[in-house]
Amino acid sequence: MSLHSHTSLASRKGKTRRDRCLSPSQIAQNLAEYEIWSAYQNCEEVDMASDLPTDLHSHTNNVFRLAGQLPLAWMMEKSKIHRRVARVVTDDFLDFLRAAHASAPTLYSAEVSYDDEAKSILRDLNTVFVAWDRAKKMRKSTQKFSEADYAAKVYGLVRTAAVEFSVERVQHAISLPQPVPTHTIRADAVRTLNAKVARPDGALFIPTHYLAELCKSEQSPYKVLCRSVRRRSGTVGGESSFRYQSTVCARLPQTRVFEIASTFWEDKKPSQDDLHVAYRQNRMATTAALRQLHALNVRAPVFGMVWAEGKVRAHVDWWEVKNGEIVSMIYSAAYGGSGTKDERRRSAACYEWDLAEPADIIQVYLLMRNLDRWTTGPFCEAVIAGVKDLARRVQAGQLTVMPWRRSGDLVRLVGRKVGHPEFTSAASLSASSAAAAPVKRKVKKRKPCPSASRSQRPITE
DSSP: OOHHHHHHHHHHHHHHHHOOOOOHHHHHHOHHHHHHHHHTTTEEEEOHHHHSOGGGHHHHHHHTOOTTOEEGGGGOTTSHHHHHHHTTSOHHHHHHHHHHHHHOGGGEETTSOOSHHHHHHHHHHHHHHHHHHHHHHHHHOSSOOOHHHHIIIIIHHHHHHHOSSSEEEESOOEEOBOOOTTSBBOGGGHHHHTOOEEOOSEEEEOOGGGGGGGTSSTTSHHHHHHHHHHHHHOOSSSTTSHHHHTBOBSSOOSSSOOBOEEEEEEEEOSSHHHHHHHHHHHHHHHHHHHHHHHHTTOOOOEEEEEEETTEEEEEEEEEEOOTTOSSOEEEEEEOOOSSOOOGGGEETTEEOEETTSHHHHHHHHHHHHHHHHHHHTHHHHHHHHHHHHHHHHHHTTSOOOOOOBOOSOGGGGBTSBOOOGGGSOHHHHHHHTTSOOOOOOOOOOOOOOTTOOGGGSOOOO
């Protein structure tokens, strides 16, 4: 082989190895690439009304309970409560509440008393009123506003007013999941599947101190599961260790804790394509969270929201295991509304809130408020119960921890299935212990190419 051939070969190899994987944004923008990614994650879109499992209804009912949340006494001008409220708010704010009542009277209920919680909501609604006023003016203006403008002037106010107990993280890096081990890695899919990190525009997390009981003692579920993974793998640390599996975040926390997210959202521009892109990108984040929940034996949904030029859509995603398989399916269903016949608010299967409408922006605030309380309430309880049960069954030899995070370079697995020792049941582990040890292969040392320059060396990530 000539010197020129050696140089050409080294150049081609260097170029191949320098091909970077696609980012989540690039994957979401290209439907063909997203279809590849979602197929390797067992993702499917379904209908919420007909396909949502019965055992998850309590969660969705909790989150989408928007009717009857405000005191009807606010609207009764002859009541003492109305006069009391009128003394502390502006006339414009009262008009805002009246407009919401006129278009959506079910928001108000005579059964809701004017207690401390209602007073807290009233204070929050003053902030929501400011956001609504801005959204209305931006909609009427001839000036073009960017996604960042809406996020700063409208969306951020609504979220800040609603979120009190959970932890809101903005553009926080999370780990994407490994392809499921039932699919063979194709060479043309590697650039898509090699993506490791996503940055959703926002997310709600359970505060780590809410999960402290799972981590503190020597016999805590966290430490039991750490020891279990270490015994099976025979190694200490590394990306397959339980410390990595216990967090959905890309970076490990400083302390050994669980980091678990319940909700993700994306802020996008209003074109129809961008709305689909935002939904697909959001689904990549919810899929990561659901793969973690499945690995931790937590039966609960994850919610997603898409915000675009003053309009909001929601979806609910969940994992499901069928026919005794150990690999989950990831389902996503758009929220289609509460069953009313208001077709104006629908876009295909999606219900759409318009933040320039008083009733709609109040409902979005209530939805975010419900998500905040649900995250630290029923969702947190489901996490604690699921992790405790997993630790108990792992100790009994009934289950094993399934690594879910993206790790390694999938180029080396082309033509094979992604596999981990932990992706097996306890029964298959005991059966495989009788198998013969693998034969060690001799590794040939590669002779350096004298003509290859330093600039042609492959870039390692």
